[in-house]
Amino acid sequence: MNKFIKINDCDNVAVALEPLFKGEAYCGVCLTEDIQRGHKFALCDISQGQKIIKYGNPIGYATENIAAGSHVHEHNVSTNLGEQLTYCYNPSLLRQSKLKSVEINVYHRFDGQIGIRNELWVIPLVGCVAAEARQIVKVFRAKHGELKGVTDVCAYSHPYGCSQIGEDHIRTRTLLQQMVKHPNAAGVLVLGLGCENNKMSDFIATLDNYDANRVRFLVAQDVEDEIAEGVRLLDELYLYAQNDVRVACDIGCLKVGLKCGGSDGLSGLTANPLVGIVSDKLVAMGATTVLTEVPEMFGAEQLLMDRAKDEQTFCKIVKLINGFKQYYADYNQPCYENPSPGNRAGGITTLEDKSLGCVQKSGSSAVNDVVFDGGNVTETGLNLLNGPGNDMVAVTNLGCAGCHLVLFTTGRGTPFGGFVPTVKISTNSELATRKHKWIDFDAGRVIVDGAFDVASEDLLQLVVDTANGKLTVSEQTDCRDIALFKTGVTL
Numbered sequence: 001m002n003k004f005i006k007i008n009d010c011d012n013v014a015v016a017l018e019p020l021f022k023g024e025a026y027c028g029v030c031l032t033e034d035i036q037r038g039h040k041f042a043l044c045d046i047s048q049g050q051k052i053i054k055y056g057n058p059i060g061y062a063t064e065n066i067a068a069g070s071h072v073h074e075h076n077v078s079t080n081l082g083e084q085l086t087y088c089y090n091p092s093l094l095r096q097s098k099l100k101s102v103e104i105n106v107y108h109r110f111d112g113q114i115g116i117r118n119e120l121w122v123i124p125l126v127g128c129v130a131a132e133a134r135q136i137v138k139v140f141r142a143k144h145g146e147l148k149g150v151t152d153v154c155a156y157s158h159p160y161g162c163s164q165i166g167e168d169h170i171r172t173r174t175l176l177q178q179m180v181k182h183p184n185a186a187g188v189l190v191l192g193l194g195c196e197n198n199k200m201s202d203f204i205a206t207l208d209n210y211d212a213n214r215v216r217f218l219v220a221q222d223v224e225d226e227i228a229e230g231v232r233l234l235d236e237l238y239l240y241a242q243n244d245v246r247v248a249c250d251i252g253c254l255k256v257g258l259k260c261g262g263s264d265g266l267s268g269l270t271a272n273p274l275v276g277i278v279s280d281k282l283v284a285m286g287a288t289t290v291l292t293e294v295p296e297m298f299g300a301e302q303l304l305m306d307r308a309k310d311e312q313t314f315c316k317i318v319k320l321i322n323g324f325k326q327y328y329a330d331y332n333q334p335c336y337e338n339p340s341p342g343n344r345a346g347g348i349t350t351l352e353d354k355s356l357g358c359v360q361k362s363g364s365s366a367v368n369d370v371v372f373d374g375g376n377v378t379e380t381g382l383n384l385l386n387g388p389g390n391d392m393v394a395v396t397n398l399g400c401a402g403c404h405l406v407l408f409t410t411g412r413g414t415p416f417g418g419f420v421p422t423v424k425i426s427t428n429s430e431l432a433t434r435k436h437k438w439i440d441f442d443a444g445r446v447i448v449d450g451a452f453d454v455a456s457e458d459l460l461q462l463v464v465d466t467a468n469g470k471l472t473v474s475e476q477t478d479c480r481d482i483a484l485f486k487t488g489v490t491l
Helices: 127-144 166-180 200-205 226-241 271-284 301-305 311-330 341-345 351-362 391-400 429-434 445-449 452-467
Strands: 013-016 040-042 051-054 057-062 103-108 119-124 152-155 185-192 215-219 247-250 255-260 288-291 367-371 381-385 405-410 422-426
Touching: 013 051, 057 351, 103 452, 119 127, 119 166, 119 226, 127 152, 127 185, 127 226, 166 185, 166 200, 166 391, 185 200, 185 226, 200 215, 215 226, 255 271, 255 351, 255 391, 271 288, 271 351, 271 381, 271 405, 271 422, 271 452, 288 351, 301 311, 301 351, 311 367, 311 381, 391 405, 405 452, 422 429, 422 452, 429 445, 445 452
Parallel strands: 119 152, 119 185, 185 215, 255 288, 255 405, 288 381, 367 381, 405 422
Antiparallel strands: 013 040, 051 057, 103 247
16 A cells, blocks of 8 residues: 555645655655645645645645645645636537446336435424424324335424525525425425414415325414324325335436535545546436535636536536625635635645545536526536535535435545435545444545445445435434525524
């Protein structure tokens, strides 16, 4: 096993794959200080103002002279990022390969969609009835014991749905409506209070194209005992859902979200490129993958723009990037206040450093479409989705846009899971071993054997198994949450 890696021939830094120590020599350079795993050291003398090159691209500039063998990190590097930019359409020549598809076993829905779970959900319209939603699920589970024909029963609480106006109010309603219609749900009980501004009547009036057999509505203020009435309505949905069975379907129907959280210096070397290979394989089989976390495209956006399938898609990507930068500007905030403390501790220095690793989850496929707020993924192949990098918000957005599951890479670890199956992939083997109740797949193994081809086939098989019903660790431990994106005023 190599102890360090120089990712690209043009790089002037290398990354430690395990702790390195002062006085040791690597790549003809003697280290002047200890280097932690995932952190960078200079391969040559770097002058103040000179660009720091990693992945063959600038990740910032030196704020002081850096001697060969020295630690390269936030103490001597700053971002090159600024505000909105003007971009040029410079399409790359992309070879779109085809792979033989495989079958998965799924649930067919009335509108032609497929689901990979057959769950009952209680979705509150407002945070005031979140506790009642959980209580309804608790009483229902106690009543029925082991479920038949249904894979789980869940309540998804959130603090919104009232005292919101304008864009926030519409977004909350739209995201909850997208959840109600998600094909992983066998049945949904929509629970309101009765006096919130996310009114049940408006919610129903704007909820188009839903299966009335699979959705029930309850306003708590209209009944004497909302718990008993909620359980009764869940019983109706349960009776209907018991008729659902899995049937064979081409994997081309599958939509897979791509997300990273708690990244470290190995994220761009192991888990993210591995997910990129799997994304390319899924696309080659006719399936759909979706990359989000727009702020973590900053500094690497041109690489995605060059892969736009056409000029119209390129213009959508420009709108995506500059639109999110404008969101920062509207609140007088810099667009480069990232990476997080955990990212920095793991070796990520600037947002460009993070972004160049982050976008590797998208592989090398053409970008076929961009989905904005409230939209659903309709194009097969690789898509980009508007939204922030926050783990819970991003995974919620991916699910609401239509993703059946999410591939979630992490170098720091998290117990989090979304309302769709969240497959967590560690960037290093130590995390996978120490936090085995958090992690589904160890991508750190490629550091030892370099066998991305074998690891990608194993991860692809895990995607198939998860689609076929294998529970993720977050499902097994009942770590399933949502977070709705909020930007405006609370009354």
